[in-house]
Amino acid sequence: MSDELIVFAEEPQRQASSEAKGSLRPWKVLVVDDDRDVHEATKFGLKGLVFMNQPLQLLHAYSADEARALLTQHEDVAVVLLDVVMETETAGLDLVRVIRHDLQMTNCRIILRTGQPGYAPEIEVILKYDINDYKNKADLTRTRLYTSVTAALRSYSEMVTIDTSRRGLEQIVRASSELMSRHGINDLANGIITQLSALLGVPEEGIICCRSKITEQDEHQFIIVAASGKQAIKAQNARPLEDPDIKQMLQRAISEQRSIDDEHACVLYFPSEMRDDILLYLDIQRPLEETEHQILEVFCSNISVCLDNATILDRLHNHAYFDSLLDIPNRISFANHIDKMLLGQSHNLMLSLIDIDHFSGINDTLGAQSGDELLRLVAQRLTEMLPAEVFVSRVSGDTFGLLGPRSLLEPARIKAGFFDPFSLFGDELVISVTQGYYQLNDSNLRGNDAIKRANIALKRAKTIVRGEAIEYTQEIERETHQRMxxxxxxxxxxxxxxxxxxxxxxxxxxxxxxxxxxxxxxxxxxxxxxxxxxxxxxxxxxxxxxxxxxxxxxxxxxxxxxxxxxxxxxxxxxxxxxxxxxxxxxxxxxxxxxxxxxxxxxxxxxxxxxxxxxxxxxxxxxxxxxxxxxxxxxxxxxxxxxxxxxxxxxxxxxxxxxxxxxxxxxxxxxxxxxxxxxxxxxxxxxxxxxxxxxxxxxxxxxxxxxxxxxxxxxxxxxxxxxxxxxxxxxxxxxxxxxxx
CATH class of the missing domain: 3.20.20.450 (EAL domain)
Structure with missing residues (x-):
């Protein structure tokens, strides 16, 4: 999220003296992570950051319990940089609940960070607990960390200011809550126009447009996302904007990378690294007052959270349920699909795990790039050779999971599908696969348990009959258990x-x-x-x-x-x-x-x-x-x-x-x-x-x-x-x- 969500006028650049800095109350930023290297990296990334002439004070906690103790002592913590997975998989999200419910710290900004994208927070958590941002640690360069924290501090500063002195806070909170509950970009966009018009006390006369970054060379390409009032009569959703006066204001906001206003209208600019730029044109028929500028800054911060959350949720869904390399369902999605299928008829379903023989040797000999390409080719062949009713996924490494009617997943048929060579960067490569399969006949079984049984058979096959297939039996599991x-x-x-x-x-x-x-x-x-x-x-x-x-x-x-x-x-x-x-x-x-x-x-x-x-x-x-x-x-x-x-x-x-x-x-x-x-x-x-x-x-x-x-x-x-x-x-x- 960009720091400059909305700036209506250039802010004077003032440098505080060292004496002044020492007398100012610092912004308190709590870093919660069980990895000490992350703390050191954060110190480096935020070193020297001064926001609104106030320095930063970093507080450090290495567990959720330590964080809770610090938050109890420091009620004025502005930003929490919170690791999702610490001593438990839910430690970070549990702490979010503590911050919002137990400690009632509603102004404190929370930025979730994770090194394990697969452990994505539930959608309800992001929507319900006002999470400011969600980032992968690997993506947080110093500039992005600086930007995210600055944006969070700005949001915190304005929320605190309005919480104590602005009469429009309750309406902003109600509007934000309403927008948080909306689903879909069109519904969200219409809600933004409605809430913003109510906040400013003006008619619902507005348009929300997006300008894709891939069309940056076309200065006049704005696509209408939502419109209301008289503007809705002139414009249609998903169509290019035609009004030259509105386009001129939108282009000016794009060029200046900020929100602008004049005597008759305002344009709010919401940049983002995660999605297309969003611009809101509101026909207010009067100039904005200074207090309205400040209120809009806070309101726009919340809108940006809503807009970015929509993108975050899409990406979290992909991280949680799809393999990033092959763009096919992953193990979690596979297990969920098995659960779903087991609710219906399961007597004719078969679960098959196939493993590429000697894949590590191929990877070592030809290189990781060739290994990745081979995995893509295998996923493509499985998808093409099997009917649509067969669910294809990547379970782990070079192991793929299949679920479908037994007649379509007979081991001989799968084996024959790999007789033809693969064209790997101009060379032909012939591979074989080893299979472990399990006939789904227990409707009380969970998806992960079914995968486990097929994996037991696969391990047995890899041990004694490489290139062939073995079916799971209870005897095999007993022997495996005894060996364990x-x-x-x-x-x-x-x-x-x-x-x-x-x-x-x-x-x-x-x-x-x-x-x-x-x-x-x-x-x-x-x-x-x-x-x-x-x-x-x-x-x-x-x-x-x-x-x-x-x-x-x-x-x-x-x-x-x-x-x-x-x-x-x-x-x-x-x-x-x-x-x-x-x-x-x-x-x-x-x-x-x-x-x-x-x-x-x-x-x-x-x-x-x-x-x-x-x-x-x-x-x-x-x-x-x-x-x-x-x-x-x-x-x-x-x-x-x-x-x-x-x-x-x-x-x-x-x-x-x-x-x-x-x-x-x-x-x-x-x-x-x-x-x-x-x-x-x-x-x-x-x-x-x-x-x-x-x-x-x-x-x-x-x-x-x-x-x-x-x-x-x-x-x-x-x-x-x-x-x-x-x-x-x-x-x-x-x-x-x-x-x-």
Whole structure:
């Protein structure tokens, strides 16, 4: 809102001396925001502002409660710069109610500010509680902040003046209240003419016109919005203004960017950055008095609030219910539409969420601009390929929501819609989508709950069948809920030290001596229940918690290895499992380097075990990481060898130190219906590549003897020892050495 809403004469420019400034009562502006940076930015933006020769005094509150206390102490606060969302989503709006109702501060001007446009105030709040302005924080440059506060101070100043000395205040308030309740620009415009005529005591002879800024070069293009009295006979709404005398006055107001008057008429000028300029011509047949100038300033401030509120409400509606990038309904609108449809027949409706596969990779590779363009193209294709009865929305990121008859949203049909490539800035790009869908069969369900169910199915599909579709079932939700509870329990177990390491010895098959151990993570709850790693490790990996857990495993295993060497004087090896998520983490090398650097034994005694899936990642990147690990002095083994990819070429290009034969091959090794070919081939392969070979899961003497005959280097398994806690391992190792 412009500061100069209405100025009938140039104001003299007076500079107050520093002595005078110190004696003047300052304008009190209360800044309410939970972000300290916003307070500092506001201080900078309003620094040095002097209005009507009075300086500003900024008061600061960081919560609604602090603001209420300050407002109780300072009843003369002129302007409140209020954050919409603070300690709660409604804290700002609740404070508005306190200001207007509890504290009865009707003159104080309120400017709402928000950094989250989605949390828009309700329409009733803006209309009912006399909110002066509503701005996005990102849009508040210093100039706009300066302008908004100055306009608010002018409004406050005039309201206070009229509240104490002008007889027309009650009529202004009644008129403003009447205008606030009107809806639609025509109804509002007619109400303005009526109220202004009553305020000045003149007949309703007026015209309201708008002049769009895009037609600024055409000096005579004014479109009639409303007209009354004799003027209504001459003019028709939505038609260009023809009267040359009125056009001349309107053009003068536009040129001078202010309201003007003469002996027979006045033109009120309402500029705005949010809408077209509005001008009101009133045929008063007499000059305005000075007191009427002042009254009109206040009245015009309120009219500007009404006019800007109409624009604000439109924009708030778009921010709240439409996606700003794609100009299609957003998640809130989607949920509301589901609620509406559930009130009718829902047995044949299906809700589908579709997610663009590998969108983040496209975004990273081609850039954010290409990513945004792809999203627009996908929204366009969905809208064009689906009938009008299908509701299309953007739920989040690269996920779109569809609602319509099941026959129109069959997964195969949606999938086929993406077979054709997209033309992305001249290049053709083929994508696939993953779908999660839910058949709406519960009329008591809310829209957000239905979206949640479809999202559960979508997450399951993204985990196990990328590019396909999965339908929501209660079993999937139960499993999801159990995984969530397991994750919560795992976080609690990590913080409460319920996790521990068990160590399984590794034996040299030629000498029978202990060569090292494998560190295995275990979880024992406080009530003594053991939760198997096959249950919690996948949850840790999918949630990303494997990263801190992996660091803890390294620290604990390396510390225990040092203690064993100090106690027994043996140079033993410690195997530490590394997940693919850890291996891909950008800080992985730094993590192991920092620990190896402070290790009190040789780094060669540490062996990091990775799976074949890690080896089959970006070969060049894996080669560089393995080379760096070897530079640090540590060893690397391939765990569960033979159970993953069949391509073995990576063994020739990547520098591994040891192969581990998976237990499944050892179990079948002596079966009369199978053969020893796989273990024998792995052992032979290891020898050819100058790699050590160790067999896992050895449980019988026969298995051990057979592996020794095949010239396998080492083995581990229940035949030798079960995984043990550290104290048990110490005792076992002592007995084992005594037996030797």
């Amino acid at each position: 509870l397991l994750l919560q329990g795992l976080r609690r177990a990590y913080n409460d030290n319920e996790l521990f390491l068990a160590y399984q010895p590794q034996i040299d098959l030629r000498t029978g001596q202990v060569t090292g151990f494998e560190a295995l993570m275990r979880w024992r709850t406080k009530n003594g229940t053991m939760i198997g790693p096959q249950e919690f490790i996948p949850v840790a990996e999918s949630s990303g918690m494997i990263i801190p857990l992996g660091k803890w495993v390294m620290d604990t295993a390396m510390a225990d290895l040092v203690r064993l060497e100090q106690q027994f004087g043996l140079k033993l090896q410690m195997g530490i499992n590394i997940s693919s998520l850890q291996f891909r983490h950008p800080n992985f090398l730094h993590t192991i380097r920092s620990r190896l650097d402070r290790l009190e034994v040789s780094a060669s005694q540490i062996e990091f075990e990775v799976t074949e899936s890690v080896a089959m990642m970006d070969t060049e990147n894996v080669r560089e990481i393995l080379a760096t690990i070897h530079e640090y002095g540590a060893q690397v083994a391939i765990d569960d060898f033979g159970t993953g990819f069949s391509c073995l070429s990576y063994l020739e290009t990547l520098n591994f130190d040891r192969l581990k034969i998976d237990k499944s091959f050892v179990d079948k090794m002596l079966d009369e219906h199978t053969s020893t070919h796989i273990p024998e081939m792995i052992i032979s392969l290891g020898k050819d590549l100058n790699m050590q070979v160790i067999a896992e899961g050895v449980e019988t003497l026969e298995q051990m003897e057979h592996l020794r005959q095949l010239d396998c280097d080492q083995a581990q398994g229940f035949y030798f020892a079960r995984p043990m806690e550290f104290s048990q391992l110490q005792k076992w190792l002592q007995l084992h050495l005594a037996g030797d």
